[in-house]
Each structure stands twice: as C-alpha cells, then as structure tokens.
Amino acid sequence: MAYKIKSAECTVCGACEAECPNIAISFKKGTYIIDPTKCSECEGQFDSPQCASVCPADCCVPA
Amino acid sequence: MGNVISLDSILGLGELKAPAESTPVAASGCSSSSCGSSDGPADMDPAVWEKVKNHPCYSEEAHHYFARMHVAVAPACNIQCNYCNRKYDCSNESRPGVVSEKLTPDQAIRKILAVAQEIPQLSVIGIAGPGDSLAAGARNTFATFEHLQKKAPDLKLCLSTNGLALPENVERIAQYNIDHVTITINMVDPEIGRHIYPWIFYKHKRWTGLDAAKILHEQQMLGLEMLTARGILVKINSVMIPGVNDTHLLDVNKAVKARGAFLHNIMPLISDPAHGTHFGLTGQRGPTAQELKVVQDACEGGAKLMRHCRQCRADAVGLLGEDRGEEFTTDKIEAMGEIGYDEEARRTYRDHVEAERAGRHASKEAAKAEVQETVGAEAAPILIAVATKGGERINEHFGHAKEFQIYEVGPSGAKFVGHRRVDQYCEGGSGDADTLDGVLAAINDCAAVLVAKIGGCPSKSLEAAGIEPVDRFAFEYIEESALAYFKDHAERLGRGAVQSRAGQDAVIRTGALTARRA
Numbered sequence: 001m002a003y004k005i006k007s008a009e010c011t012v013c014g015a016c017e018a019e020c021p022n023i024a025i026s027f028k029k030g031t032y033i034i035d036p037t038k039c040s041e042c043e044g045q046f047d048s049p050q051c052a053s054v055c056p057a058d059c060c061v062p063a
Numbered sequence: 064m065g066n067v068i069s070l071d072s073i074l075g076l077g078e079l080k081a082p083a084e085s086t087p088v089a090a091s092g093c094s095s096s097s098c099g100s101s102d103g104p105a106d107m108d109p110a111v112w113e114k115v116k117n118h119p120c121y122s123e124e125a126h127h128y129f130a131r132m133h134v135a136v137a138p139a140c141n142i143q144c145n146y147c148n149r150k151y152d153c154s155n156e157s158r159p160g161v162v163s164e165k166l167t168p169d170q171a172i173r174k175i176l177a178v179a180q181e182i183p184q185l186s187v188i189g190i191a192g193p194g195d196s197l198a199a200g201a202r203n204t205f206a207t208f209e210h211l212q213k214k215a216p217d218l219k220l221c222l223s224t225n226g227l228a229l230p231e232n233v234e235r236i237a238q239y240n241i242d243h244v245t246i247t248i249n250m251v252d253p254e255i256g257r258h259i260y261p262w263i264f265y266k267h268k269r270w271t272g273l274d275a276a277k278i279l280h281e282q283q284m285l286g287l288e289m290l291t292a293r294g295i296l297v298k299i300n301s302v303m304i305p306g307v308n309d310t311h312l313l314d315v316n317k318a319v320k321a322r323g324a325f326l327h328n329i330m331p332l333i334s335d336p337a338h339g340t341h342f343g344l345t346g347q348r349g350p351t352a353q354e355l356k357v358v359q360d361a362c363e364g365g366a367k368l369m370r371h372c373r374q375c376r377a378d379a380v381g382l383l384g385e386d387r388g389e390e391f392t393t394d395k396i397e398a399m400g401e402i403g404y405d406e407e408a409r410r411t412y413r414d415h416v417e418a419e420r421a422g423r424h425a426s427k428e429a430a431k432a433e434v435q436e437t438v439g440a441e442a443a444p445i446l447i448a449v450a451t452k453g454g455e456r457i458n459e460h461f462g463h464a465k466e467f468q469i470y471e472v473g474p475s476g477a478k479f480v481g482h483r484r485v486d487q488y489c490e491g492g493s494g495d496a497d498t499l500d501g502v503l504a505a506i507n508d509c510a511a512v513l514v515a516k517i518g519g520c521p522s523k524s525l526e527a528a529g530i531e532p533v534d535r536f537a538f539e540y541i542e543e544s545a546l547a548y549f550k551d552h553a554e555r556l557g558r559g560a561v562q563s564r565a566g567q568d569a570v571i572r573t574g575a576l577t578a579r580r581a
C-alpha cells in the first residue's frame with residue numbers, strides 16, 4: 001500500500017514533498033520519489049492522499 | 064548586452080541636459096499630472112511615496128530608473144488557474160508563473176549579490192514564483208529573505224501571492240520587513256471565480272467548484288485586510304479575461320480599494336493554444352488594447368491603476384521592459400567565485416536620480432502651460448508611441464525597440480498609459496516586412512511614434528499607415544517632447560493637415576520579452 005510518482009509527468013515543483021505527513025517524499029537525481037516503506041497512503045491521517053491532492057500534474061497515483 | 068543601458072549613459076545624458084535651476088524637492092507643490100504619473104507625491108501619502116518612489120513596479124516614475132529582480136525559489140503552488148500551465152516552461156515565454164531555472168535559497172542569494180554588483184539600478188528583490196511564493200509552507204521564500212536581510216539590507220523585498228495562504232503568513236511577512244505584497248485577485252464573486260479556478264488545495268483537501276472559489280475569495284480579502292492593517296503596502300493584480308471577468312473588474316477595484324490596496328494593476332490575459340493552458344485550449348481570447356484601456360479608464364477613480372506592469376517572468380532581471388536573466392544563469396554565477404557586496408554605487412545612483420527628478424517637475428509644468436495657452440484646455444488627447452531604453456528619454460532606435468511605451472497626451476499633460484511589446488524590426492541590420500506589420504498593428508491607435516532614429520523604409524510604411532514617425536526629439540525627455548508634439552499636432556489638426564486617429568484599435572502581443580534577441 002503506497003503511492004508513486006509518475007516521473008515522466010512530474011513538474012518537479014515540490015508541492016507534494018511539503019504536504020506528506022510521513023516525510024516519504026524526497027528529491028533524488030533530478031526528480032521526486034516516494035519511499036514505499038514510509039508511505040501510508042495517508043490512511044488515518046487525512047481524508048485523501050495529500051500528494052495526489054496537491055499535485056498540479058495529477059501524477060501521484062497508487063503504486 | 065546590447066539592450067542594456069549603462070549607468071554612465073544615464074548619468075551622462077543627465078548632465079548634458081541639466082535640470083532647470085533648483086526647484087524645491089518633490090514632496091509639495093506638484094500637481095499629479097506634472098509628476099508624470101498617477102502616483103506622484105501630490106495625491107499620495109508622503110509615507111507611502113517614500114516607500115515606493117524607488118520601486119520600479121509601483122511608481123511609474125521609478126520604472127524608468129530602477130531595476131527589479133525576481134528569484135525563482137518557489138516552484139510549488141496551491142491552486143490551479145485556468146490561465147496557467149506549470150508544466151510548460153520555455154525561455155521564450157514571458158508571463159507570470161513561467162521560469163526556466165529554479166533556484167535554491169542559497170543559489171538565489173549568490174545570484175542577487177552578483178546582479179547587485181553589476182547593476183547599480185537594482186532596488187528591489189521579489190519572489191513571484193514560478194508557483195506561489197507562500198505555498199509549500201513558504202519555506203524557500205522566507206529562507207531567502209532571511210539571508211538577504213543580513214547580507215544586503217538596503218534592498219527592498221517584495222513578494223507576490225494568490226492569497227490562499229496569506230492570512231497565516233502575515234505575521235512572518237511583517238517580521239522580515241517585506242514592505243510590499245502583490246495579491247492576484249481576479250474576482251470578488253465566487254460564481255465568477257469558479258470559471259477561473261478549477262481547484263485549490265486548502266487545509267489538507269482539494270476543493271473544487273464554488274467551494275474552491277469561495278474559500279480563495281475569503282482568504283484573499285482577509286489577507287488584504289490584515290496586511291493593510293499592519294501598514295504593509297498591497298498591490299492587486301487582476302488578469303482581464305474577456306467574457307469572464309472584464310466588467311466585474313470594476314467591482315474588484317472597489318472592493319480592494321475599500322480594503323486599503325494602494326495600487327490596482329489590470330493586465331491582459333495571455334492565452335495561446337501552444338501554452339497548453341485551459342484557456343489556451345478552449346480558445347479563450349485575451350483583450351485588445353482598447354478593451355483593456357476601457358476597463359482601466361473605468362477603474363481610474365477607484366484604487367490607483369498601474370499601467371506599466373510587464374507581467375515579468377518569475378526570474379526577470381533588470382529594468383522593466385528588459386530581461387537580463389540570461390546573463391546570470393547558475394553556471395555563470397558559479398564561475399564568478401567570491402562575490403562581494405558594495406552599497407556605494409547604488410547610493411550614488413539614487414542621489415543622482417533624486418536631483419534629476421526634482422528638476423523635471425518644473426520643466427513638465429512649463430510644457431503643459433504652453434500647450435494650454437496655445438491649444439486651449441478643450442482639445443481631445445491623442446496617443447503616441449515612444450521608443451525608450453529608460454531614463455525617461457526618447458533614446459531608442461525604432462528598429463531596435465522591443466516595446467513601445469504609449470502615452471496619452473493632451474492639455475492636462477502627458478500620461479503613461481501602457482506599453483506594447485513588439486519584435487525588433489531591425490535584426491542584424493536589415494528590416495523585415497512581417498515584423499514591421501506586427502509593429503504597425505501594435506501601435507495602430509497612435510498618432511505618432513517618437514524615436515531616437517529611424518530608417519527611410521519603415522518611415523514610409525508608418526506614414527502610409529497614418530502614424531507619423533518623429534525623430535526630432537531624439538534623446539529629449541519623453542513627457543516634455545510629447546507635449547511639444549501635441550501642440551504641433553493640434554495646430555495641424557486645426558488646419559486639416561493631419562487626420563485624427565480616434566477610434567483605431569491595436570493588438571496586444573502575447574509573446575516573449577527576452578534578452579535573447581538582443
């Protein structure tokens with residue numbers, strides 16, 4: 001259970017990184033990635049996955 | 064570096080035409096039009112004038128003399144606007160939200176120090192994106208300002224925001240001494256807002272439709288009120304979208320004025336299918352020059368309007384109307400090594416501008432009095448286009464101009480009303496007919512174009528189109544020359560020697576303003 005970032009569509013804006021409650025998102029080699037071991041899909045924390053809600057490119061999706 | 068005005072050239076010209084004998088300095092005895100701007104000292108609170116007089120974006124007078132710089136440290140955004148596509152990034156593009164090089168706060172500081180050494184006209188550092196400066200917790204924005212306050216305390220700081228995250232950040236804005244904030248407000252009615260904003264991200268949720276527009280509107284109004292209550296200057300930007308919010312902008316103007324905004328800047332929608340924005344793809348058009356002017360004129364009595372906004376990119380560097388960003392890329396700055404910081408050059412430059420401005424008030428008054436005496440107070444004003452590189456002088460060659468400044472001149476004075484971007488007619492020495500057509504369309508509502516120099520060929524085409532090319536005021540001050548031209552024009556109009564151009568419209572170009580073509 002985790003989200004991932006479709007890197008081909010990511011604009012590298014960093015909005016998702018700032019919103020993730022679990023610090024699962026980081027900037028590596030020119031793009032943002034989600035660490036699946038840290039991602040909880042925001043279960044129990046928020047109504048919706050925060051990264052997907054803020055992403056302007058709609059590229060944060062279930063892995 | 065071709066398009067750059069050097070400090071020397073401005074200082075030199077200033078001495079060549081020394082201002083008239085000492086006139087008491089601006090603060091009193093100057094009617095608003097003689098200040099050459101709608102925001103001159105006479106109709107502005109002295110405390111506000113002190114804050115804005117050297118700010119190119121806020122004072123029409125200052126925009127001829129001072130430079131601004133935006134640093135692109137804020138890529139994230141918290142809303143979606145139908146006129147923005149953040150995926151699209153092209154260095155030929157010039158609209159808010161677009162930038163080619165994103166910087167970390169450390170890189171931004173280095174870049175600012177490097178530019179400050181190179182360009183003594185630099186007076187303002189702004190953060191305008193490329194996303195929203197207060198999104199993602201505003202971390203990069205405040206980190207940059209915090210450093211800057213320590214390293215270069217004489218530079219003014221400002222930021223632009225869509226307002227959604229403004230209320231929670233007002234305290235920090237005050238703490239970092241940011242004395243100017245720009246909020247983009249396109250509506251005060253959520254019913255209209257839903258056609259501009261498809262969604263917002265607020266309180267950990269994505270909101271759409273009317274809810275989104277309602278929250279955004281409330282946050283914008285609250286943020287505006289909180290800022291003005293703390294004495295922080297607030298400018299409002301509005302994007303004019305024909306058929307969506309064009310007439311509604313009068314209500315926006317009233318609402319923001321009532322809440323203490325000191326300037327309102329109405330700018331045209333930039334829309335092109337190639338940008339991939341929602342409006343671009345749906346064929347939503349931008350306004351024509353006349354449509355824009357009608358709305359701007361209707362708002363004139365409300366919050367003060369600003370007409371010289373260039374919709375600069377989030378990484379623009381230089382005087383308004385020029386962009387030297389490409390001289391200061393990260394690679395080039397890395398290669399510069401240690402960068403010092405010396406306030407002296409900027410202080411000298413500011414003192415010079417103070418003196419020159421004082422002298423100008425007298426000469427503009429004299430030119431106006433002469434027009435009123437000979438032409439009378441009733442004559443209808445005309446529009447003229449001016450080719451300038453800055454310093455409030457007619458000092459650009461027709462073929463080298465990347466934009467023309469438009470002045471409305473009549474018995475009550477010469478007033479800057481806008482600018483029109485064009486392709487340089489003369490690239491590498493020879494003119495090209497297509498570009499000339501573009502220039503003609505851009506200034507089609509003008510009676511004349513005042514230039515430092517112009518070739519025979521374009522002269523003929525301009526005359527054929529009914530626009531008079533005028534080079535006899537080369538290197539003179541713009542407003543005084545415009546008034547002298549108006550006097551002459553009114554006299555010829557009276558004799559039937561020229562035709563009035565009232566009722567003509569012009570095309571607003573949406574393309575680029577970059578240093579690349581220089």
Ligand code: SF4
Nearest residue numbers: 020039041042049051
């Ligand atoms: S779904 Fe939630 S926890 Fe997972 S990466 Fe996105 S914001 Fe972080």
Ligand code: SF4
Nearest residue numbers: 010011013014016055
């Ligand atoms: S919010 Fe979306 S576009 Fe922005 S960095 Fe994250 S995944 Fe990429």
Ligand code: SF4
Nearest residue numbers: 140144147160194225
């Ligand atoms: S606020 Fe600015 S960056 Fe964000 S979507 Fe609107 S125009 Fe684009």
